[in-house]
Every structure is written in C-alpha cells, then in structure tokens.
Amino acid sequence: xxxxxxxxxxxxxxxxxxxxxxxxxxxxxxxxxxxxxxxxxxxxxxxxxxxxxxxxxxxxxxxxxxxxxxxxxxxxxxxxxxxxxxxxxxxxxxxxxxxxxxxxxxxxxxxxxxxxxxxxxxxxxxxxxxxxxxxxxxxxxxxxxxxxxxxxxxxxxxxxxxxxxxxxxxxxxxxxxxxxxxxxxxxxxxxxxxxxxxxxxxxxxxxxxxxxxxxxxxxxxxxxxxxxxxxxxxxxxxxxxxxxxxxxxxxxxxxxxxxxxxxxxxxxxxxxxxxxxxxxxxxxxxxxxxxxxxxxxxxxxxxxxxxxxxxxxxxxxxxxxxxxxxxxxxxxxxxxxxxxxxxxxxxxxxxxxxxxxxxxxxxxxxxxxxxxxxxxxxxxxxxxxxxxxxxxxxxxxxxxxxxxxxxxxxxxxxxxxxxxxxxxxxxxxxxxxxxxxxxxxxxxxxxxxxxxxxxxxxxxxxxxx
Numbered sequence: 001x002x003x004x005x006x007x008x009x010x011x012x013x014x015x016x017x018x019x020x021x022x023x024x025x026x027x028x029x030x031x032x033x034x035x036x037x038x039x040x041x042x043x044x045x046x047x048x049x050x051x052x053x054x055x056x057x058x059x060x061x062x063x064x065x066x067x068x069x070x071x072x073x074x075x076x077x078x079x080x081x082x083x084x085x086x087x088x089x090x091x092x093x094x095x096x097x098x099x100x101x102x103x104x105x106x107x108x109x110x111x112x113x114x115x116x117x118x119x120x121x122x123x124x125x126x127x128x129x130x131x132x133x134x135x136x137x138x139x140x141x142x143x144x145x146x147x148x149x150x151x152x153x154x155x156x157x158x159x160x161x162x163x164x165x166x167x168x169x170x171x172x173x174x175x176x177x178x179x180x181x182x183x184x185x186x187x188x189x190x191x192x193x194x195x196x197x198x199x200x201x202x203x204x205x206x207x208x209x210x211x212x213x214x215x216x217x218x219x220x221x222x223x224x225x226x227x228x229x230x231x232x233x234x235x236x237x238x239x240x241x242x243x244x245x246x247x248x249x250x251x252x253x254x255x256x257x258x259x260x261x262x263x264x265x266x267x268x269x270x271x272x273x274x275x276x277x278x279x280x281x282x283x284x285x286x287x288x289x290x291x292x293x294x295x296x297x298x299x300x301x302x303x304x305x306x307x308x309x310x311x312x313x314x315x316x317x318x319x320x321x322x323x324x325x326x327x328x329x330x331x332x333x334x335x336x337x338x339x340x341x342x343x344x345x346x347x348x349x350x351x352x353x354x355x356x357x358x359x360x361x362x363x364x365x366x367x368x369x370x371x372x373x374x375x376x377x378x379x380x381x382x383x384x385x386x387x388x389x390x391x392x393x394x395x396x397x398x399x400x401x402x403x404x405x406x407x408x409x410x411x412x413x414x415x416x417x418x419x420x421x422x423x424x425x426x427x428x429x430x431x432x433x434x435x436x437x438x439x440x441x442x443x444x445x446x447x448x449x450x451x452x453x454x455x456x457x458x459x460x461x462x463x464x465x
Contacts, residue, residue, distance in 0.1 A: 118445070
C-alpha cells in the first residue's frame with residue numbers, strides 16, 4: 001500500500017474504505033470456515049486443520065489491519081503537525097503585518113512633522129514672493145510635497161488593508177447622493193482638463209461601507225480623468241440581479257487586454273497618460289482591488305485601446321437608506337480674516353511651531369507657541385492675552401494628547417474656545433473619535449490654504465439665517 005501525503009484531503013476516506021473491505025473479507029472467511037466445519041460433521045482432525053487455517057488467515061488479516069492502523073495514526077500525527085505549523089506561520093504572518101502597519105503609522109507620524117513644517121514655510125515664502133517665475137517654482141515644490149503626502153498616506157492604507165485592521169461598518173447607503181456629491185467634487189478637475197463629467201441619476205440603495213465605497217469611486221473617477229485626453233467621463237448604475245453595477249465610463253486611451261489584470265498591482269501605471277501632470281503613483285487601483293476584496297465587491301473592466309474604458313463595481317443592493325437625503329452644500333460667504341487673532345499652537349516640535357509662526361504672522365495673527373497647557377497659560381498671562389483659537393497636535397510628549405491640553409485651556413478660558421486638532425494619524429478611528437467629541441481635524445501635512453480656511457471658519461463660524 002502506497003503512503004499518501006499528509007495534506008491529501010482524500011487520505012482518510014480511502015483508508016476507511018480499505019478497512020471496511022478488510023473487515024468484510026474477514027467476515028466472509030469466518031462464514032466460509034463455519035460452513036466448512038458444519039459440512040465436515042465435526043471430524044476432529046478436520047476441525048483442527050480448519051482451526052489452524054483460520055488462525056493463519058486471521059493472523060494475516062490482523063497484521064494488515066494493524067499495519068493500516070499504524071499508518072493512519074502516523075498520517076494523523078503528521079497532519080496535526082502540519083496544521084499546527086500552518087497556524088503558527090499564519091499567526092506569525094499576521095503579527096508581522098500588524099508590526100509593519102504600526103511601523104508605517106509611526107514613520108508616517110515622524111515624517112509628517114518635517115513635511116508639515118516644510119509646507120508651512122513654503123506657504124509663508126509664497127506670500128513674500130512677487131516674481132511669477134519664483135511663484136511657479138514654489139508651485140512645483142508644493143506639488144512635489146503633495147505627491148509625497150499622497151504616497152505616504154496610500155502606503156499606510158495598503159498596509160492596513162493587507163493586515164486586516166481597517167474597520168468596516170456595513171449599512172444601507174443611498175447611491176444617488178454619493179454619485180452626485182463626487183461629481184460636484186471632480187467636475188472642476190474634469191473641466192480644467194477639457195472634459196465633460198456627467199452623472200446619470202440613480203435611486204438605488206446599496207449595502208456596503210460608505211467610506212470605503214466612496215474611496216473606490218474616487219480612485220476610479222480620478223483615474224478616468226487622468227487617462228482621458230478629450231471627450232467625457234460618465235458615471236451611472238445598472239441593476240444586475242441582487243447587485244448594483246456602479247460604472248465609471250471614459251473616452252480615454254484604453255487598456256490593452258494583457259494589462260487589465262496587471263493594473264491592479266502596486267506601482268503599475270499605463271505609460272500613455274495624455275498629460276504630464278496626469279501620471280499618478282500607480283497605487284489607486286491597488287487600493288481599489290484591496291477594498292473590493294475586503295467588502296466582497298466585484299470589480300469588472302471593459303476596455304478598448306484608443307476608445308476608452310468602463311470600470312464596474314458590483315455592490316449588493318440594500319433595502320433602505322440610513323440618514324437624511326444628501327443636499328448640495330450651502331454656498332456661504334467667506335468668513336472674516338484672521339488679522340489680530342491670538343492663536344495658541346500646541347506642539348512638541350519647535351520646527352513645527354516655527355513653521356506655524358511664519359505662516360500666521362503673514363496672516364496678521366499673534367501666535368503663542370507651547371508644548372503644554374501650563375506653558376501656554378503662562379505665556380498668555382505674561383502678555384495679558386486671551387486666546388481666540390487653539391491649534392494642537394494630537395500626539396504630544398509623555399503620553400499627553402492635544403485634546404487634554406484643549407480641555408485644560410477651555411477650563412481656564414471657557415468651553416466655547418474654538419479648537420483644531422492636527423495629526424499625522426489619518427485613521428478613521430481617530431477622525432470619528434474627534435468628530436464625536438466636537439473637535440475639528442486636519443491631517444498633516446497641512447496645506448496653508450486649508451489651514452486658513454478651517455481657522456477662519458472656527459474663529460468666525462457662519463450663522464444660520
């Protein structure tokens with residue numbers, strides 16, 4: 001009998017069948033011996049001879065059964081060892097993935113500090129430069145910082161998706177408002193590229209994670225604009241059984257058939273983007289693929305070179321939308337400026353505070369930089385100042401958080417003191433926690449334009465009329 005590899009899933013079934021066969025043979029032999037004994041009429045010699053023959057046959061079959069049993073036990077033992085080794089290897093791989101994610105998150109935080117300072121210094125320098133040529137150079141530097149920021153954030157997202165630590169919140173989501181909102185967001189970019197971006201209205205409800213679903217669509221729309229020189233980008237939906245196909249069509253360069261699987265791998269880019277600035281990092285579709293697998297969504301690609309492409313996201317159809325229907329954002333009057341406002345900046349990095357000082361001084365603000373609430377209170381008291389806004393880094397020294405400092409300052413200057421939290425941690429958990437606690441949030445590195453808009457809003461929020 002040949003040994004079977006311990007990982008053969010049919011090994012047990014075959015051995016069990018062989019055991020049953022041997023037992024059946026033994027029963028047949030016993031029946032035959034009993035019949036022979038009855039036929040011989042109980043002759044002593046014949047009975048003795050039959051007994052000897054029976055003993056030999058039983059011994060032979062017993063030996064075979066014993067051998068087979070030992071073989072089964074050996075294979076069971078080997079299988080258990082293999083399963084134990086596989087479980088250990090899986091646990092080790094999961095720990096390695098979690099370790100990689102933690103390392104990237106820590107590295108992201110550390111890298112964001114100098115990047116954030118560089119972005120702020122660049123914004124301050126832009127306010128001082130008058131030459132168009134120099135402004136163009138500053139714009140290119142700012143664009144390069146944007147690319148680094150996007151790369152770091154995307155690598156961290158991929159690591160989280162690979163390690164399975166990305167939180168998923170499934171619910172029933174109205175697809176129409178999401179598509180309309182994304183169209184509003186990307187239409188200026190499409191128009192700047194000379195493209196027509198359209199959305200076909202859709203009233204279907206899907207069952208998925210809204211944040212991750214939007215992330216997929218953002219990447220697909222961005223790619224469609226990037227690889228389309230002229231024509232249009234069309235977003236729409238089609239029902240296909242129990243699923244909704246949310247589709248992004250474009251009239252772009254198209255994808256060769258041999259590349260239609262490869263484009264979902266990391267750092268894979270088509271070399272024929274129509275605009276130099278259109279080339280991305282080659283990670284957008286890798287994110288799409290991972291999120292789709294995490295949410296059990298299907299991704300289909302149809303494309304013809306020179307005619308365009310269609311990416312379809314297959315999403316389960318839901319039953320009812322959660323929350324209010326989406327409405328276009330209010331067009332509010334820009335709030336007053338920041339001139340003369342006292343801004344407390346809490347950070348454990350002096351370079352980050354210097355960067356904020358360079359920017360805020362240009363906006364006419366008075367900056368009070370500190371690493372703790374006590375330090376901030378002492379400096380405010382020394383100059384007899386009352387803060388108009390607190391901007392605090394989330395992670396400070398000695399296990400202290402920016403929210404702790406904000407709480408301490410509010411206890412001194414009033415609970416209505418506006419506050420903004422900034423951090424290199426871009427996790428949805430942190431964003432959700434801060435939002436639930438009523439804190440405004442910006443991810444590092446912070447662009448001066450976004451920082452100014454958010455600070456202006458917090459200092460002089462629009463009032464409902």
